[in-house]
Amino acid sequence: MKSLPLLCLTSLMLMGCGANNTAPGTDVPGEKPSTLMRTLETGAQLIQSRPPVDAISTYLDGFHFYSGDKNGQMEAHHYVTILNEDVMQAVIYDGNTRDARLMGVExxxxxxxxxTLPAEEKKLWHSHQYEVKSGNLIAPGLPAAADKTLMSRIVNTYGKTWHTWHTDRDKTLPLGIPALMMGFTGEGQLDPALLADRDRRLDVNTQDIKRERQDLEARPVVKGTDVWQHGEVIQLKRVNDAGEHGHGETRYFGTSEQSQQAKE
Known part of the structure; x- marks a missing residue:
């Protein structure tokens, strides 16, 4: 899409819009950074380059829930890098302030x-059609025209999301096993209180955004994704196996299916 570079530039210029208003909900244990650490931080910012960080161009705000637990819902702040026409990557935080916790990746x-993905791989992914068309996924601060262009690129995409820090459960450290997250696919699934709180803080109206996006072309969702709708739960469990990435006998975090195979 020819307008994509301009869109990225616009997004970068507007990343500050709608930010700095959602602080993390939990405290991190530990002492405040010392003067020495602050000095080192400042020096590193001035001297070192950060190409992967500088490549982040777009801020998206949406909602996730745990695969197998639709009531385990939370707001997710995505900071997105556009790698090419077919692939994006996002780091996900529990807020949009400087001290926000890094929750995971998408x-x-x-x-x-x-x-092109194998059937088993597709089960790890979720569709974005409803998230976009419903207005639940937003790009805070973007002008309406830029928002429409961006969302036209996202509406027919698919995401694979892992959360590594479950701050919605009042965990002050990134404890436990990473969790596979899913996206909402229909009305009545997202807690309206979560949506109302988001709209208030970011000064947006989801229903207005939904109306603006009704003419976006949303193709039928490809079969094999959003498997939670059919009662299939995929989460990690500890098993004694090297796994697909292992080199010998190790402790491996496998899926529920792999755990059962190991027992057999």
């Missing part, structure tokens, strides 16, 4: 790439 791919 990989976003086009419909074209998603169709």
């Amino acid at each position: 990989y976003i791919i086009s419909e074209r790439l998603f169709k």
Whole structure:
């Protein structure tokens, strides 16, 4: 899309809009940074380059829930890098302030790439059609025209999301096993109180955004994704196996299915 570079520039210029108003909900144990640490931090900022960080161009705000637990819902602040026409990647925080906690990551791919994935891989991904068309996924601060262009690129994409710090459960440290997250696919699934609180803080109206996006072309969701709708739960469990990435006998975090195979 020819307008994509301009869109990225616009997004970068406007990343500050709608930010600095959602602080993390939990405290991190530990002493405040010393003067020495602050001095080192300032020096590093002036001297070292950060190409992967500087490549982040877009801020998106939406909602996730745990695969297998639709009541385990939370707001997720995405900071997105556009790698190419078919792949984006996002770091996810529990707020949009300087001290926000890094909750996890999301990989976003086009419909074209998603169709090429094996059936078992597709089960790890969720569709974005409803999130976009409903107005639940927003780009705070973007002008309406830029928002429309961006969302036209996202509406038919698919995401794979892992949360590594479960701050919604009042955990002050990133404890436990990473969790596979899913996205909402229909009305009545997202807690209205979460949505209302988001709209208030970011000064947006989801229903107005929804009306603005009704003419976006949303193709039918590809079969094999959003498997939670069919009662299939995928989460990690500890098993004694090297796993697909292992080199010998190790402790491996596998899926529920792999755990059962190990027992057999």
